[in-house]
Amino acid sequence: MAAEVSMRGITKRFPGVLADDRVDFEVEAGEIHALMGENGAGKSILMSMLAGVYQPDEGEIFVRGERRSFASPLDAIDAGIGMVFQSFKLFPSLTIAENVVFRSEPTKRGLIDRAAANRRVSDIAAQYGLAIDPTQRVDSVPVGVLQRVEIVKALYREARVLILDEPTAVLTPQETERLFDVLRALKSDGRTIILITHKLGEVMAISDRVTVLRDGRNVAQLVTAESSPAEITRHMTGRDVDLSTPPPANPPGEVVLDVRELTVAGSGERESVSDASLTVRAGEVVGIAGVAGNGQVELAEAIIGMRRTSDGSIRIKDRDLSQSSIAERRDGGIAYIPEDRHAVGSAGTASAVDNLALGHHRSAPILQRGLLSRGAMVEHAKRLISRFGVKIASPATAVGTLSGGNLQKVVVARELDYRSPLLIAEQPTRGVDIGAIESIHRELCEYRDAGGALLLISAELSEIMSLSSRILVMFEGRIVAEVPQAEATEALLGLYMAGHEPDEPHRPGTFAALERRTAQKGAAQ
Secondary structure (H helix, E strand, O other): OOOOEEEEEEEEEEOOEEEEEEEEEEEOOOOEEEEEEOOOOOHHHHHHHHOOOOOOOEEEEEEOOEEEOOOOHHHHHHOOEEEEOOOOOOOOOOEHHHHHHOOOOOEEOOEEOHHHHHHHHHHHHHHOOOOOOOOOEHHHOOHHHHHHHHHHHHHHOOOOEEEEEOOOOOOOHHHHHHHHHHHHHHHHOOOEEEEEOOOHHHHHHHOOEEEEEEOOEEEEEEEHHHOOHHHHHHHHHOOOOOOOOOOOOOOOOOEEEEEEEEEEOOOOOOOOEEEEEEEEEOOOEEEEEOOOOOOHHHHHHHHHOOOOOOEEEEEEOOEEOOOOOHHHHHHOOEEEEOOOOOOOOOOOOOEHHHHHHOOHHHOOOOEEOOEEOHHHHHHHHHHHHHHHOOOOOOOOOEHHHOOHHHHHHHHHHHHHOOOOOEEEEEOOOOOOOHHHHHHHHHHHHHHHHOOOEEEEEOOOHHHHHHHOOEEEEEEOOEEEEEEEHHHOOHHHHHHHHOOOOOOOOOOOOOHHHHHHHHHHHHHHO
């Protein structure tokens, strides 16, 4: 039998970049196939050609043995191929059902039949365990629901092959498990899943086979059950990768960040952040764990000055910055890696030179006699691009054309290079490959050992647990627990994150009592 999808000798060039170089890629019907590689290895570009977004310069595409050529995503979906992109393609002001049926609306007497659309979307969602309300507006639902909407949208158009690009990058662990249940149900129904991801644990848990790209070439095709994370990593990077974190070189020093009773108003009655107090010392990493939407982002934005506070104080060393502007807080010693690298962390149409100079343009060597030195800006960009391994055609390239992981490297490089006393890092390794994770973790540890204070917010519990000396857990806008690294486990943190709050802040030995209370609650229910 012919493969469900076969791509042969696929080559794609962009100005100054050979994205894919004679790539062969084959997927069997009814399998979950992982496509892996470092940032810029050509994964998303290869799948975008299969989905009709780009056309290959060379090579052939076969779907169920028939040679096909896709001039647009509409051509690909007609052939049964749908792609869910990292950045969702949805209309915020429309309902879920309206987004799903757009351009393929059911009609009745010449008019759009909204009731039929709602029923059809509900039926598809129920069939595969995708919990969505078709009548909700897209701009009112969390990101995990948006992921499901994109999948339903592809299934509504009868996609037999579903391509998911970094589908868990913005999902909580619980949402990831629900997504995997959906993918298994799709596989049981005979659908074919292609999963672009950097997360080795997920690949080992969900995939049947793995294809690895490196520098635009196919370097390995593996049966997942017969492989290992170490083997896949070696194919991806060409070397062994060590994600172990060295302990701090010195004990924590003076308090750098002192937040007292901080409160941030929410959109409804509940406050986004309620009475939060924390400290971060020089040479210390304090992690914040929590399910998305429980106030972590609002807390970070309040500290940097992007969000107004209704109560509380923020001090950097001996300076009260509670009423200061963003620029004054930056000058006062705060660097910031935001969660949204596109909308907040970078200017997509500007070059890497300009993006990497942001903030540094107020001082030498970039600022010389009151004027910007273009030569110094270029040298500054080249240094950081080399240090962080950013894959880019040239420093003059617009950063909006970079892969998500390479754009993340640009943002992390710029903020670490400030050498500010405090660094707030939100999801610093989201969407980056395992080699880049190793590099970013190393840079963060070097920052810590040089006396920097790091407030780390991450959806990856393994990252929080490996880097942090202390872990704070947020639930519904409140800091409900403080756990030393030595006592932290995913099970313990997960209980706090789910709202099983102890009667007092976490202390050694309270885990057993917490488990007992959780069991008692379950029995009572």
